[in-house]
Amino acid sequence: MKKFLTLMLLGSSAVTAPVMSQDDNKRNDIRYNLNESGSHYVKFTFTNQVWLRLNDNNPGTTVLSDAESNTFDIGLRRTRMQLFGQLTDRIFFYTQFGMNNFNKVSAFPGYNTAGTPSQRKIAAFFHDAVGEYEVQRKGNSFIRFGGGLTIVSGFSRFSQPSIGTIMTMDVPVFAQATVDQTDQFSRKLTVYSRGQIGKLNYRIGIADPFPVETSGSTPAALNQNSVFAQRKHGKQFQGLFIYNIFDTEDNTTPGYMTGTYLGKRKVLNVEAGITSQKNAMWRKEAVDTLYSNMTLWSVAAYLDMPVNAEKATAVSAYLGYFGTDYGKGYLRYNGIMNPATGTTQPIAGVGGTQGNAYPMFGTGNVIYAQAGYKLKDGLLGNQGTLMPYASLQRGDYDRLQDAAHIFNLGVNWLMKGHNGKLSLNYEDRPVYRNASVANELEKNGRRGSWTLQYQISI
Template sequence: MKKTSLILMGLLLSCQLFFAQGIDEYTGGYKVKFNEDGSKYLRIIAWGQFWAQYDDNAPSTDSKLDLSIRRARILTYTQLNKKFLILTHFGLNNLNGNNTSPLGYGENSQLFFHDFWGEWALTDKHSAGFGLHYWNGISRANNQSTLNMLTLDNNRQSWATLGLSDQFARHIGVYLKGKIGRLQYRVAYNEANASTLDTRDPVVDATTVYGGRTILGSGDAGKVIQGYFDYNFLDEESNFLPYKVGTYLGSKKVFNVGAGFFNHANGVVESNGEGADVTILAVDAFYDAPLGGNNDAITAYAVFQNNDYGQDFRLGPYATGNMFYTHVGYLIPGDKTKTRLQPYVSYNNSQIDAIDDNSTRLGIGGNIFLTGHHSKISVEYTNTKIGSADATGLFTVQAMIFL
């Protein structure tokens, strides 16, 4: 592991030296203006995240070092006037040596729509939309942008329905979003997916299964409702798009407190063959602000989440029980036009009903901003312990480019 870690760190330092004098060249993004004042436009955003992971606990037949493309995405949105907008977001996730396709198509093809929705302005502060969308409930972390996270990746359990009732944290449905004074809101009424990561049989396997729509039918288990509400005490954040910023790098002074929910009637089927509701509730707080006069800043987030997937439900990162998650990062003072450093720490404690025990996850890492969020290197070590099992460690290096 030491040899591999030295190689990875060497690559990391090489990248840092190469990009050390990078200046932000991407202010405004790729925006195609259709009129002189830019009110009619098309904007195109592209980003990629590239991972190298070392897992000392990998099976003896597997490589301990894995290289992958964590995300490859393209997002476009356009407005011909302020009354309507259309957004398209497509790409792939977790492309690696085990799931690439010989010719780029077939059952291993991963390119798909993440978002596709249309939106109509009802008033200056309130809008309605329809489509495959990311206007989620529960918490800020369940609406997290992947462009500007503090930690190397989002807290996995915060995406609490990913692959269970939705397509990669997105549902097809209708949403309302807007502002009432300093209170921002988003609520949605959506279709639940028939396909799900949970392919177990509740009766045969004697367990609770997240497959209500498939087993009970769309009439009883076909819809979900969700919402999130946050109050902006200091600088107001934009809610033009649903993606919540992870760290502003001291460019804003933000303090928000929020609460949200998710409900899927008969979303799960328990071992007796009867349906049960899925209800997830959360409260959270987010603080991001500059500190002194040397361009340093702090970012902090905390969320408490109650997960009710039915009696003793457990599947991978999902489990009935309570979760507390927090992270804190500090942007070290420095010249904004040069390389910036931001160490951080994260902690997750989850109570799991199915094993009557807890799981914990400690993350220690940092970001090296070569050109802000547009070009950065992130490193993170996580230590995870579930119940009485031995703790496992994972070391990840990420390189990211966002245009």
Template sequence: MKKMYLIAALLLLSLKCFSQGSPDYGAGMKFNFNEDGSKYLRVISWAQFWAQYNSDRPLDANGNEQGDLDFSVRRARILMYAQINKDFLILTHFGLNSLNSNSLSPTGTGEGSQLFLHDVWAQYSLGKNHAIGGGLHYWNGISRLNNASTLNIMTLDNQRQSWATLGLSDQFGRHIGVYAKGTIEKLQYRISINEASTNNLQSTTVPTNGGAATFTGRRLLGSKEAGKTFAGYFEYGFLDSESNFLPYKVGTYLGSKKVFNIGAGFSNQPNGAVIADNSGNLSGENVFIFALDAFYDVPMGTKGAALTAYALYQNSDYGKNFRLGTTYETGSMLYGHVGYVIPGKSKTRFQPYASYNDRKIDALNDNATQFGIGTNAFFSGHNSKLTLEYQTLKYATNKAINTVTLQAMIYL
């Protein structure tokens, strides 16, 4: 009976990894260490290449005009996980992001050219439906998008503000800590306790007297006051169940499943933000982010048509009037996207889509709006695809920024 459970789990894993891909790839790069495949090593590799046009680029650091068109390697990754015993799993994920002309180095030894660890964790199963683990992990809270897989995002890229702690309390969306995850009938959960990062995007910032908060709690107040973060995401599925073997949430199933989920999540770092009064005395403010979301993905008709829709409300409290660039702000956000796979008998499938978000920015008493429209061309599901997207961002009273991006992606 135990062997039957194990074989069923492996079949579910195969469906998880390839239900949105192509049957041409079968089980992919999977190396079995015994006859029934219960001891194995699984390897996934993917690369995303961007050509991006933007006629409104700011001047470079030397005051020179920048070109309208540039090329970059958006992602180059390798992910490996193994089970030698059904109770234990180890996962390692490394690669690089956004390699471009400014981050290239003469001999490939510069900081921007280097591979780094995205994930490395070990996990122990607590029966069939629950597990605990620890390490540098991606079992995040807040929303589905904050747990998104970069292999099968429906839009060109993930909605940036949804990776709400990236570079602030974590390393590229990953925390060092412990987590628990599992399934209770139709409910899936993931919760974690983590270390907050000391060296973040504001590692040299100090709050001004009477000014806005900065995300510097652990560095300025110490690890006892501001050293831990707490996160969770809870999701109820009304139709087909999704796998939670790995943390990476599928962006679109291309009609291979019928999914309707609603979710709620949070991330909390006590004293994660710091403010200074008019005399320069420092005090902490809690960083608390929560979200409600819904995901709908179903086939339509008999010729391969499919609909994908997603909606998110996120409230982000980074402290008093916090704002960092055009990415992070204390305020709230509404986001949604919808895509439709056009029916047809050809192996190449097309999926036009649109996305929109509106952010309320407390510090500016104003809004930011972003609209995107694009098309995916799937040659072998998500294993081989092209994406073309136009996006416009209007941030408060700033001039709108318009970009056109073409992405080529292959994953094996």
């Protein structure tokens, strides 16, 4: 018994002892080294994002059957745990467990569960479970093959974001194009290869999408507008290629791409990506059922670098163009952690228009840009510094008579970098209604929301 307790104490101290990690932050972390050099290790992380939000609701919004023009809600945007490690020079594993979008109505029957009785004890789930094997490494260049449940994607940088290092308060979710339709919160069962060859970073993969019937909601009825097909299931092909003009980026975990390095690296990238699936969509025309391919592609540039080394100021910016072809007439509303449960003013041909929702996904194109500036270290004394930012999203979808413009302005209080961060954000979004032209939507004003997020990440 004495031997057993001694081993437990030694193991505990090994896990929690300050060991300098090899990631970009060069910070102490919860890590157990498997060899003396620390090149073989197992690491644990935890991230929690708490939201306090005041939302100006869309017209007709109801919350638990009561009409509500404004709502204040408290929620957990993300609560995640990661366990991953380099077991040998060639073998790497990665897992992530957690939950998302948990507020007072997230388990409301008929809201997320299509009328199926549910309860507030929402089960957390595995987001990722991946194994990788490195076939070649020379300096910073490497080639790896992997497989499992993963967010590795071809569409764009923000299709696989590192949520703990986001510069804006939240990611541009439109880039997670099939989220909770034919994937598990943007993750799919995938075999892939990723690597760094000189200045070129790549990831290519073949995914087996989930049937849309397993999304937890009743699939959209077959009609004149394209929706995800329930027949002719096929594989999905992914490819993302990034050219690093200056520094290469952190490649520790599969998929997840850093939001901002806070000036720790000098990064300027250009990228191009594509996601394609044959017969992914279907629609009805007269008595015929027509299938169409889903093709999503993007080109973008990403900048993140120090401005003044002495003051530790830094700039971060992104500009991307996205072609989104889901088939004729596809349009889907989405509201992040929606605070509402229904509407008295439905819009024909789309659902879920209450609360803070807007047309987030559709056939057409999107331009997305963001920029931020990290002020000098110690701006607030020993309480950290600030990083103001802004973003613009323009969704020009076929069924919208006027493009959807979404503006975000905010500021991060970086108490301890991304490990302790308070973010205040204002979002301004469009509101739509049925247009005089059948199957089209026209603008009907704008609404806004204020959100305060407290993030703790270790």
